[in-house]
Amino acid sequence: MIDLLTDPLVQRMMIVAILVGATAPVVGTYLVQRRMSLLGDGIGHVALAGVAAGWLAGSWADLAQQDALAIPGAIVFAIVGAVVIERMRARGIAAADVIMAIMFYGGIATGVLLISAAGGSNANLMGYLFGSISTVSWTDVWVTVALSIAILVVGVGLRASLFAVTHDQEFAHSVGLPVGALNMVVAVLAAVTITASMRVVGVLLVSGVMILPVAVSQIVTRSFSRTMAVAMGVGVAICVAGVAITLFHDLQPGALIVVLGVVLYAVVASSAGLVRSRRRRRDHAVAEERPLEPTEGATA
Amino acid sequence: MTAADPFHHDTPPAITARAVRVRLGGHEILHGVDLDAFPGEAVAIMGGNGSGKSTLVRALVGALPVSAGSIEVFGRPRSRATASRIGYVPQRASAGGGVTATAREVVRSGLLGTGQLLLPRDAKARAMDALDHLGVAHLATRDVASLSGGEQQRVLIARALVRDPDVLILDEPMAGVDVPSQEALSAALTERRDAGASIILVLHELGPLAPLVHHAVVLDQGCVTHIGEPPRALGVHALPGHDHEHAHADVAEPEGSTFAWEVRP
Numbered sequence: 001m002i003d004l005l006t007d008p009l010v011q012r013m014m015i016v017a018i019l020v021g022a023t024a025p026v027v028g029t030y031l032v033q034r035r036m037s038l039l040g041d042g043i044g045h046v047a048l049a050g051v052a053a054g055w056l057a058g059s060w061a062d063l064a065q066q067d068a069l070a071i072p073g074a075i076v077f078a079i080v081g082a083v084v085i086e087r088m089r090a091r092g093i094a095a096a097d098v099i100m101a102i103m104f105y106g107g108i109a110t111g112v113l114l115i116s117a118a119g120g121s122n123a124n125l126m127g128y129l130f131g132s133i134s135t136v137s138w139t140d141v142w143v144t145v146a147l148s149i150a151i152l153v154v155g156v157g158l159r160a161s162l163f164a165v166t167h168d169q170e171f172a173h174s175v176g177l178p179v180g181a182l183n184m185v186v187a188v189l190a191a192v193t194i195t196a197s198m199r200v201v202g203v204l205l206v207s208g209v210m211i212l213p214v215a216v217s218q219i220v221t222r223s224f225s226r227t228m229a230v231a232m233g234v235g236v237a238i239c240v241a242g243v244a245i246t247l248f249h250d251l252q253p254g255a256l257i258v259v260l261g262v263v264l265y266a267v268v269a270s271s272a273g274l275v276r277s278r279r280r281r282r283d284h285a286v287a288e289e290r291p292l293e294p295t296e297g298a299t300a
Numbered sequence: 301m302t303a304a305d306p307f308h309h310d311t312p313p314a315i316t317a318r319a320v321r322v323r324l325g326g327h328e329i330l331h332g333v334d335l336d337a338f339p340g341e342a343v344a345i346m347g348g349n350g351s352g353k354s355t356l357v358r359a360l361v362g363a364l365p366v367s368a369g370s371i372e373v374f375g376r377p378r379s380r381a382t383a384s385r386i387g388y389v390p391q392r393a394s395a396g397g398g399v400t401a402t403a404r405e406v407v408r409s410g411l412l413g414t415g416q417l418l419l420p421r422d423a424k425a426r427a428m429d430a431l432d433h434l435g436v437a438h439l440a441t442r443d444v445a446s447l448s449g450g451e452q453q454r455v456l457i458a459r460a461l462v463r464d465p466d467v468l469i470l471d472e473p474m475a476g477v478d479v480p481s482q483e484a485l486s487a488a489l490t491e492r493r494d495a496g497a498s499i500i501l502v503l504h505e506l507g508p509l510a511p512l513v514h515h516a517v518v519l520d521q522g523c524v525t526h527i528g529e530p531p532r533a534l535g536v537h538a539l540p541g542h543d544h545e546h547a548h549a550d551v552a553e554p555e556g557s558t559f560a561w562e563v564r565p
Contacts, residue, residue, distance in 0.1 A: 029399060032397075032399050033397040033398050033399040034397060034398070035397065035398045037398075158417055158418075160408065160409065160412060160423075161412055163401070163409060164409035167409065168390065168406075168409075170361075170388075170390045171388060171390055171410075171459070172412075173362050173363040174361035174362060174363060174383060174386060174388035174390075174469075175384075175386075175410065175412055175413040175414075175463070176362075176380035176381070176383030177413060177417070178380070221400070222402055222442070222443040223400070223402040223441070223443075224400070224402075224405050225405065227399050227400065
């Protein structure tokens with residue numbers, strides 16, 4: 001066990017898992033608040049086209065390492081995709097679900113076309129589709145640290161304003177908050193989070209790390225701030241547990257993290273349901289034992 | 301004096317709207333509306349469903365763009381800079397998201413604004429004061445979605461009042477509100493008006509707010525049809541306990557109107 005913790009690769013994997021687990025639910029909280037849980041998937045698919053575009057650029061530039069531009073490509077495409085989605089949504093050009101569908105199909109299809117144009121195969125895309133945390137380098141770690149700091153500073157630091165805008169846009173307009181700019185901040189934060197999380201869970205599952213911890217947290221919290229804080233804890237827990245388990249068992253880490261999130265949700269949701277129904281039964285029993293006495297001033 | 305001020309005020313208006321036109325989805329909803337609201341007065345914006353009442357207040361607070369005309373706040377063109385003087389209470393249905401939030405969190409967000417993206421240090425205490433003023437301090441840590449209609453409305457009014465605004469704009473504040481909450485709201489608004497605030501209310505009918513309102517602006521299909529004394533409900537609609545929602549099956553009445561409006565000469 002001690003050997004494992006001193007292994008540089010394990011250290012790198014754990015650092016990245018903790019950072020992604022803590023940051024993804026920050027943005028996820030705003031997306032759930034705005035009822036746009038699928039935004040992460042839309043941007044993720046566009047990021048995949050960016051990976052392939054980076055690959056194509058790399059092969060044109062005759063780079064020794066063909067995928068050197070894949071992550072920069074993903075960042076650029078994800079941010080542009082997020083801005084386009086937000087513009088389309090804000091201007092009411094299309095309904096949110098239609099915009100998402102266009103991004104899903106357009107992103108994947110463009111990615112496959114570009115990767116084949118670059119002389120690669122769809123297998124090259126697999127690492128980005130499902131994540132490849134076991135190949136994470138120190139450069140990747142530093143990029144993730146930088147992106148995570150940016151997400152935490154903006155996403156947590158501005159949470160009062162971002163809450164105001166996502167909770168009640170009309171009121172946010174009335175008090176003079178820059179609503180359009182703040183909505184754009186949420187979209188760009190989502191894009192940055194997705195590219196930061198891509199190495200761990202892959203673009204197909206990235207939304208799971210953003211949304212599942214929030215879904216779990218919501219069952220047990222009442223306040224917006226608490227929901228975000230608990231979701232960050234849940235995110236770290238499932239990411240670290242998922243990566244730790246794959247050290248001993250040959251399983252796909254990204255998929256395992258998401259499955260852990262789903263299982264945790266099922267357990268917490270059903271326990272909360274049990275607690276509620278038991279409390280209801282108890283209240284009912286108390287009420288039957290002691291029939292309601294007519295109170296003063298009550299009318300028939 | 302301005303054309304829309306038949307009451308000959310000495311003080312300049314808190315809000316002035318002139319020939320305001322608003323387009324939504326390619327259709328013009330407001331066709332040149334004038335409105336004046338003075339400090340220490342309550343103005344009711346009235347009219348049937350679809351008359352443009354809510355569109356007008358959304359334009360006043362900047363939630364909808366104005367396609368023509370002007371809106372001034374204390375003599376300055378309405379902008380993000382004038383927003384600090386306005387407290388807005390939207391219709392309850394417009395608020396809320398997928399994540400639960402406590403009443404105190406919702407009220408605190410009223411302290412944000414232009415150049416104020418972070419909460420002030422005393423945000424919690426000020427939010428509690430505002431909730432206390434509306435008699436709902438005990439609900440501060442409750443999830444707003446779990447509150448009754450009247451309690452939610454009191455929380456939204458606390459969010460507007462926490463800004464200490466000079467102008468209070470409320471969209472259908474009494475819709476779905478229980479009697480104790482109606483009394484608390486009416487008392488809070490009256491106190492605010494008497495302290496010199498200007499109050500603009502979108503109302504379907506005057507109801508319990510009748511003593512508060514000085515004059516009314518009546519809209520019909522996006523045009524002002526009456527400015528002056530608040531119209532009184534007539535006929536069956538004035539009867540206590542009359543059900544406005546479901547009365548139309550057996551009562552014949554003029555199209556789109558619940559009241560017998562006085563038409564402006």
